[in-house]
Amino acid sequence: MNNIVPIKWVLARMCESDIVIVDCRFQLGKPLSGREAYKESHIPGAVYLDLEQDLSAPVDPDGHGGRHPLPDAAVLADRLGKAGISNETRVVAYDDQGGAMASRLWWLMKYLGHEQVYVMDGGFTAWKNAGCPVSAEQKIIVPARFLATVQHNMLVEVDEVRESLGTGRFVLVDSREAPRYRGEAEPIDRVAGHIPGARNVFWAEGRGPDGTWKSADEQAARFAGVGLSQNDDVEIVVYCGSGVTACPNVLALREAGFSRVKLYAGSWSDWISYSGNPIATRDEEHQSKA
Known part of the structure; x- marks a missing residue:
C-alpha cells in the first residue's frame, strides 16, 4: 500500500479496532494553536500528538540537534503507547499544514520500525469540506504497549x-x-x-x-x-x-x-x-x- 491514503479510505475504516487516527496540527510560532484546534473539532476518535511536546526532544541550549531535535526512541515509544498505539496498530496521521506535521509522525514511526503508518491526503480542511463527520469529544484512550526497533x-x-x-x-x-x-x-x-x-x-x-x-x-x-x-x-x-x-x-x-x-x-x-x-x-x- 502507498504511504498516502485518501479521505474515503479513512472514512471507511475509522471505526475499526486496530486503527488509531492522530491529529498532528501545529503552527510554528503558535505552539498552542494545534491543540486548541483539536479540542474545538477533529476527526471522531482521533488522538492528538504535539510536534514540540510529543514528536521532538527539548532544544539543546547550544542549538545542537536543531530546533526540533528527534525525541528519544524510548520516550516516544512510551508516548505512542499512552496514545493507544501498539505494534499491531494501523496509524493514520493528518494535519492542516500540507502534510508536513503528519509526515513527521509518519517518518518517526517508520524510524521506530512501524510499517503500518499512513498520511491522510488533503488534511483536516479537506475532510470537513468533503462533509465527513467531526467531533469535539475526546476519546477515552486505552493504553497499549509499543516496542521500538530503531532503524x-x-x-x-x-x-x-x-x-x-x-x-x-x-x-x-x-x-x-x-x-x-x-x-x-x-x-x-x-x-x-x-x-x-x-x-x-x-x-x-x-x-x-x-x-x-x-x-x-x-x-x-x-x-x-x-x-x-x-x-x-x-x-x-x-x-x-x-x-x-x-x-x-x-x-x-x-x-x-x-x-x-x-x-x-x-x-x-x-x-x-x-x-x-x-x-x-x-x-x-x-x-x-x-
Whole structure:
C-alpha cells in the first residue's frame, strides 16, 4: 500500500479496532494553536500528538540537534503507547499544514520500525469540506504497549554530512523555499544559506493546486528537475530548517520509487550550530527547475 491514503479510505475504516487516527496540527510560532484546534473539532476518535511536546526532544541550549531535535526512541515509544498505539496498530496521521506535521509522525514511526503508518491526503480542511463527520469529544484512550526497533539506517548525523562533502557519497536535498536556500532571506535561523552542494526542492511543491499530494510520476519529475533518477545508485539525504518539512520530501521520494533516502534530522539549524561548518549562499547547478 502507498504511504498516502485518501479521505474515503479513512472514512471507511475509522471505526475499526486496530486503527488509531492522530491529529498532528501545529503552527510554528503558535505552539498552542494545534491543540486548541483539536479540542474545538477533529476527526471522531482521533488522538492528538504535539510536534514540540510529543514528536521532538527539548532544544539543546547550544542549538545542537536543531530546533526540533528527534525525541528519544524510548520516550516516544512510551508516548505512542499512552496514545493507544501498539505494534499491531494501523496509524493514520493528518494535519492542516500540507502534510508536513503528519509526515513527521509518519517518518518517526517508520524510524521506530512501524510499517503500518499512513498520511491522510488533503488534511483536516479537506475532510470537513468533503462533509465527513467531526467531533469535539475526546476519546477515552486505552493504553497499549509499543516496542521500538530503531532503524538507524534512515538517519544521518552532522559528522556524516560534513565528512561527505565533496566525496559524492550523498546527494543532499534542501527542502526549504528557494530564497532561504539561496541565502537571500532567513526568517527563522540566525544564519542564511545552505549546505554546500545541496540541491533545492521545495517540499510544498509536492502537492497540487487542490492541496492533495501529487502522483508518483509527478513526484519523480520534481526530483528529476535536480538531476535525480530512481535508477541512480546514490544515497539521498534530505534536510530543511529543523527536520520537519524535510519529512514530506522523504515521503515524496519514497512514493516516487527512491529507496535509498535518509533524513538529516538536525538540518540547517543544527548545521549552523557548529562554527566550522561551511555555508553556501549561491545557486547550485542542480537547483530545482520547478
